[in-house]
Amino acid sequence: MPSSKDTVLGKYRIAQIIGEGAYGRVYLAESLDMSDRSFAIKEMEETGLPAEEISYTRKLFRGEAELLCSLSHPGLLAVMEYFSQGGCHYIVSDVKMTPVETFERACEIGREEGLLFICIGNIPGHQGQNTICPA
Numbered sequence: 001m002p003s004s005k006d007t008v009l010g011k012y013r014i015a016q017i018i019g020e021g022a023y024g025r026v027y028l029a030e031s032l033d034m035s036d037r038s039f040a041i042k043e044m045e046e047t048g049l050p051a052e053e054i055s056y057t058r059k060l061f062r063g064e065a066e067l068l069c070s071l072s073h074p075g076l077l078a079v080m081e082y083f084s085q086g087g088c089h090y091i092v093s094d095v096k097m098t099p100v101e102t103f104e105r106a107c108e109i110g111r112e113e114g115l116l117f118i119c120i121g122n123i124p125g126h127q128g129q130n131t132i133c134p135a
Contacts, residue, residue, distance in 0.1 A: 042091040061089045
């Protein structure tokens, strides 16, 4: 698991963590080959798995990665490749980033319609990222 920003995974440099779950993280990364492109890298970590589950989990991961690589649909992000490094396994997909302004406008519309507790979403450092509801 990458420990910091600028960690290199394969041919990608990690920019930030954009999601986290029970089996790993999702990173926003930049290509070392194409500096103007961003990618999402989904991680599957083996740490903590019982030894008898590791082979089966790798098989499931490989199957998911191969299936995703074979799909092509306008509603899906394109999966570029998958690889393993340092006991973790990764799926790399193209990222179509929604502009922050789009989320900000959605929040404005929500306020105009009378919503009280609006969270802009997972935009690290943005003032609307978290919502605290009064007790």
